[in-house]
Amino acid sequence: MIHPYPTYNDAPWNAAVADARKTLDKPIVKKATNIVTDLRRRWVNRD
Numbered sequence: 001m002i003h004p005y006p007t008y009n010d011a012p013w014n015a016a017v018a019d020a021r022k023t024l025d026k027p028i029v030k031k032a033t034n035i036v037t038d039l040r041r042r043w044v045n046r047d
Helices: 010-024 027-044
Strands: none
Touching: 010 027
16 A cells, blocks of 8 residues: 655655755865766767
8 A cells, every 4th residue: 555645764865865965065066066067068069
């Protein structure tokens, strides 16, 4: 039987997502992510 309401597993999941977001908001991580994203875009769009 599938219940349409949240289960007990939602709390750890939400805590993990909140921690990941907090980590990804750090300036050094944002800068590194932007560099990697830029390099990937250049690689894909090369002629």
